[in-house]
Amino acid sequence: MGLFSSLFGKKEENTKVEENKTMSKVLFVKANDRPAEQAVSSKMYETFVSTYKEANPNTEITELDLFALDLPYYGNIAISGGYKRSQGMELTAEEEKAVATVDQYLNQFLEADKVVFAFPLWNFTVPAPLITYISYLSQAGKTFKYTANGPEGLAGGKKVVVLGARGSDYSSEQMAPMEMAVNYVTTVLGFWGITNPETVVIEGHNQYPDRSQQIVEEGLENVKKVAAKF
Structure with a gap:
């Protein structure tokens, strides 16, 4: 009986080790600074995160609130710094700082196994902080590479x-x-290279006020379903 208990305990311990080895890193990215009671995409984000955490209590999760981060615009300093580094040239202090910021968020994205983006459509496009963030991530040799046949994606192994x-x-x-x-x-x-992201959209809740509540509620149910199996 003692031997059985010992072996069983060892097996359980090994199982836990294997679970830890295969634990996914999940990155949640929110690009809306409006509260959930006022913004549907914020409500979608909160719903997804809470549902996912409930289903996956031991997963390593990182949440990025892009508005709260106040990311510097991606411009000449970061671009010049990245180019100079690739050529082995000396960077200015400003360039070093800009390149380090880009690297921080780029490496975080690359290390994630799963990524969730939540954002609204404002004036036909995404909020400005998300454009800045995406600019950080769009780096040749990291998320894509140039080939004779055109650019080729390098981040296709992620679930998004x-x-x-x-x-x-x-x-x-x-x-x-x-x-x-x-x-x-x-x-x-x-x-x-991420060609199969799963997309959940809630739309028309302002255009159809008589059905607004129904549209949002049904959309949030879809969010829960996707989060539960993510």
Whole structure:
């Protein structure tokens, strides 16, 4: 009986070790500084995170609130610093700082096994902090590479969910080309080699006020379903 208990305990211990070895790193990225009671994409984010955490209590999770981070714009200093580093040239203090900031978020993204993006459509596109963040991540040799046949994505091994909200209905043939939020993000992901992100969109809740509550509630149920199996 003692031997059985010892062997069983050893097996249980080994199982826990294996679970820890295969534990996923999950990155949640939110690009909306409005509270959940006022913004549907913020509510989608909160719903996804809480549902996922409940189903995966031991997962390593990192949450990024892009508005709270106040990320510096991606411009000449960061671009010049990145180029100079690639050429073995000396960087200025400003360039060193800018390149270090880019590296911080780029490496964090690359190390994640799963990533969730949540954002609204504002004035036909995504909020500015998300554009800055994506600019940090779009680095040759990291998320994509140049080849004779054109760019090739390097980040295709990730599982990604895109959560988007838009008050108007962009599902019609006339409106669809004007949607440059979810389309923008999924296009960039495809450029990085992530060609199969799962997308959940809640739309039309402002355009159809008589059905607003139903639209949002049904959308959040979809969010829960996706989060539970993510």
